Amino acid sequence: MKEITVREFFDAKKKDLALSLVTEPQTLSKKINSPHVNRPGLALAGYLEVFSAERIQVFGETEVRYLQSLREEELILRIRDMFKTDIPCIIISKGLTLPPVIEFLANDLNIALLSSRLSTINLIQHLSRYLQDIFALEKTIHATLVDVFGQGILLTGKSGIGKSECALDLVHRGHSLVGDDLITLRYLDDQLIGRPGRAFGHFMEIRGLGFVNVERMFGVERTRRQKNIDMQMELMPWQENMDYERIGLTDSYAEHLGVKIPIIYLPVSPGKNVSVIVEVAAMNMILKSVGYDAAEDFNQKVHDEIRRKTMQKKLEDDAQDSHSQE
Numbered sequence: 001m002k003e004i005t006v007r008e009f010f011d012a013k014k015k016d017l018a019l020s021l022v023t024e025p026q027t028l029s030k031k032i033n034s035p036h037v038n039r040p041g042l043a044l045a046g047y048l049e050v051f052s053a054e055r056i057q058v059f060g061e062t063e064v065r066y067l068q069s070l071r072e073e074e075l076i077l078r079i080r081d082m083f084k085t086d087i088p089c090i091i092i093s094k095g096l097t098l099p100p101v102i103e104f105l106a107n108d109l110n111i112a113l114l115s116s117r118l119s120t121i122n123l124i125q126h127l128s129r130y131l132q133d134i135f136a137l138e139k140t141i142h143a144t145l146v147d148v149f150g151q152g153i154l155l156t157g158k159s160g161i162g163k164s165e166c167a168l169d170l171v172h173r174g175h176s177l178v179g180d181d182l183i184t185l186r187y188l189d190d191q192l193i194g195r196p197g198r199a200f201g202h203f204m205e206i207r208g209l210g211f212v213n214v215e216r217m218f219g220v221e222r223t224r225r226q227k228n229i230d231m232q233m234e235l236m237p238w239q240e241n242m243d244y245e246r247i248g249l250t251d252s253y254a255e256h257l258g259v260k261i262p263i264i265y266l267p268v269s270p271g272k273n274v275s276v277i278v279e280v281a282a283m284n285m286i287l288k289s290v291g292y293d294a295a296e297d298f299n300q301k302v303h304d305e306i307r308r309k310t311m312q313k314k315l316e317d318d319a320q321d322s323h324s325q326e
Contacts, residue, residue, distance in 0.1 A: 044067065
């Protein structure tokens with residue numbers, strides 16, 4: 001399970017969330033291991049049975065006013081009970097001020113109190129996006145990711161099959177490279193997103209030539225930092241007796257991080273222009289997204305032609321039988 005310290009979170013988002021530390025610096029040592037936030041209204045009222053203590057707790061104006069309304073003895077009891085659940089930290093929105101006894105208890109029980117000038121809604125929205133990104137499921141695979149006509153195409157296959165060469169040709173034809181060789185897949189906002197597995201630029205290794213820097217060679221407009229993945233193309237050596245899909249009526253899917261995406265198994269042979277096929281596959285996917293399927297259209301036209309010829313044959317047979325009876 002991923003986790004970050006409150007200190008790492010504070011240092012990373014201090015400026016974006018307009019954060020300031022209310023308690024002593026040593027309270028920043030707790031760990032955050034949940035991508036969710038919580039507003040602890042029921043917990044402050046004394047109900048802790050279903051309290052999400054592992055989450056960052058956000059105090060808005062409602063929570064602060066409620067705490068200010070309590071007698072000091074009751075306030076200490078409620079806050080101490082909540083702090084003993086070992087919450088990672090508390091963020092107070094709108095720059096609101098808590099009763100001084102809460103700061104004392106927070107320092108005593110090693111709970112960080114952070115103050116933000118953002119409104120409660122904006123704070124929760126920014127905080128949730130940051131945590132979802134930090135704790136998103138991810139894995140790194142050997143692949144190449146390109147943006148072709150706005151479609152994220154993940155090129156996979158054995159080493160040396162030609163993924164990089166295909167991607168280089170696509171970039172030369174005006175499309176964009178996301179990453180080559182290593183791609184990090186992330187599940188974020190119900191989507192599968194890919195980005196370079198290395199953080200030092202858009203380099204490609206072309207066998208026989210060496211490394212090329214796509215951004216420097218073709219311009220920054222031919223690169224992307226990340227891209228939603230819409231389809232996977234598995235490049236594989238041509239085999240004479242292999243049963244390849246020829247019509248396209250049957251859809252195949254690959255699964256990554258629990259997300260299914262369409263996959264095309266593309267046989268590669270000398271002289272085959274793979275980059276053009278990738279372009280056509282991307283355009284075909286765009287057409288499918290607006291309701292047109294070429295395979296179904298072709299299949300329907302074949303059936304219509306069979307029916308037409310069957311009807312024509314029946315009419316000819318009926319006319320011949322009628323002529324024979326005369």
